[in-house]
Amino acid sequence: DTEVTQTPKHLVMGMTNKKSLKCEQHMGHRAMYWYKQKAKKPPELMFVYSYEKLSINESVPSRFSPECPNSSLLNLHLHALQPEDSALYLCASSQDQTLGNTIYFGEGSWLTVV
Amino acid sequence: DQQVKQNSPSLSVQEGRISILNCDYTNSMFDYFLWYKKYPAEGPTFLISISSIKDKNEDGRFTVFLNKSAKHLSLHIVPSQPGDSAVYFCAAITSGSRLTFGEGTQLTVNP
Numbered sequence: 001d002t003e004v005t006q007t008p009k010h011l012v013m014g015m016t017n018k019k020s021l022k023c024e025q026h027m028g029h030r031a032m033y034w035y036k037q038k039a040k041k042p043p044e045l046m047f048v049y050s051y052e053k054l055s056i057n058e059s060v061p062s063r064f065s066p067e068c069p070n071s072s073l074l075n076l077h078l079h080a081l082q083p084e085d086s087a088l089y090l091c092a093s094s095q096d097q098t099l100g101n102t103i104y105f106g107e108g109s110w111l112t113v114v
Numbered sequence: 115d116q117q118v119k120q121n122s123p124s125l126s127v128q129e130g131r132i133s134i135l136n137c138d139y140t141n142s143m144f145d146y147f148l149w150y151k152k153y154p155a156e157g158p159t160f161l162i163s164i165s166s167i168k169d170k171n172e173d174g175r176f177t178v179f180l181n182k183s184a185k186h187l188s189l190h191i192v193p194s195q196p197g198d199s200a201v202y203f204c205a206a207i208t209s210g211s212r213l214t215f216g217e218g219t220q221l222t223v224n225p
Contacts, residue, residue, distance in 0.1 A: 004157075035213075042118075042203055042215030043158065056212065090157050099145050100165060103213060105157035 003027075004106035006091050012112045015081060021109045023074040023091030029104075031097045032074040034066060035090040037108070043090055049074060050097050081113045117141045118206050120216035128224055133191040135219050137204030140185065144206035144214075149178060149189045152201045152218070161202075162189070194223045 004025045013019045023032065030051050035043040048056035049068040063085075065077040074091055088108045095101040119138045127133045135149075145166050150158035164171040164178045164187065171178050177190045191198055204216040 006157075033213075040218075042217055043213075044215075045212055048212075092157075099207060100163075102148070102160050102163065104160060105150070107155075107157045110155075 004091055004093055004104050006089075006106035006109050008109060009107065010110045010112075012114060013078065013081065014114055015083070017081075018077070018079045020078065021076040021089055021091075021111070023076075023106060024072055025093045025104075026072055027093065027104070028071075029093035029095055030071060031094045031101075032068065033092040033094075033103065034064075034074070034076050035092060035105075037088040037090060039087075047076075048097070055097065078111070081111075083113045086112045116217070117144075118204055118214050118216040120202075120204055120219050122219050123217070124220040124222070126222045126224060127194050129196055130193045133189075133194045133198065133221055133223065135189040135191075135202050135204070135221065137187045137189075137216050138185055139187075139206055141206070141208070141214075142185070143208050146207040147178070147180060147187050148205045148207070148213070149176075150203045150205060150215075151198075152203060158203060191221075194221075196223045196225050199223050 007022045032049045034046040037043040046060045047066045052068045063080050067075040090108045091106045092103045094103040148163040149161040152158045162176045180187045199222050201218045203218045205213045
């Protein structure tokens with residue numbers, strides 16, 4: 001089982017809304033990631049959690065707030081987003097951050113900010 | 115600064131022939147390289163990887179070649195099948211598991 005599950009698959013939110021994206025994996029992976037992908041562009045790293053602690057924040061605006069409640073779950077809390085934040089948000093996981101571990105991606109959550 | 119480059123945005127091949135997807139990188143600190151395949155509306159699916167200490171890795175129809183001196187890697191798919199039609203991303207990793215992706219190449223395999 002190499003499954004990373006993301007919910008919801010599609011989300012439309014207003015600029016004043018608060019919503020969350022959720023990610024779950026049951027592979028025993030201890031590194032989890034959020035990536036953002038705009039149309040016709042490659043995925044860009046946002047955050048990395050290692051053993052439930054935030055290890056990398058790629059200078060992401062504070063309107064995106066990650067949370068790792070336990071080793072299987074990763075959330076991305078969204079508040080006061082802008083229309084340009086509309087994108088595909090990809091969650092990923094790997095055994096840990098050791099080089100050579102495969103990073104597995106979920107199917108993504110399509111976010112539209114109106 | 116695009117550290118991983120896929121200069122061909124698209125590639126079209128006939129079913130049964132070889133598909134060769136190319137990738138160049140500029141950062142000599144990259145230690146590990148991966149190829150991902152992506153269908154529309156889905157997340158990237160891992161295909162094959164190669165460590166910087168190797169020059170070739172093969173898995174079924176997929177072979178990745180790494181030329182460190184040229185900072186170039188390529189993915190060979192043979193024989194190509196219509197189901198291989200997708201966007202292929204080359205990605206590179208340094209320590210800390212930062213994946214840097216190329217811009218992707220749209221492969222179309224014609225029946």
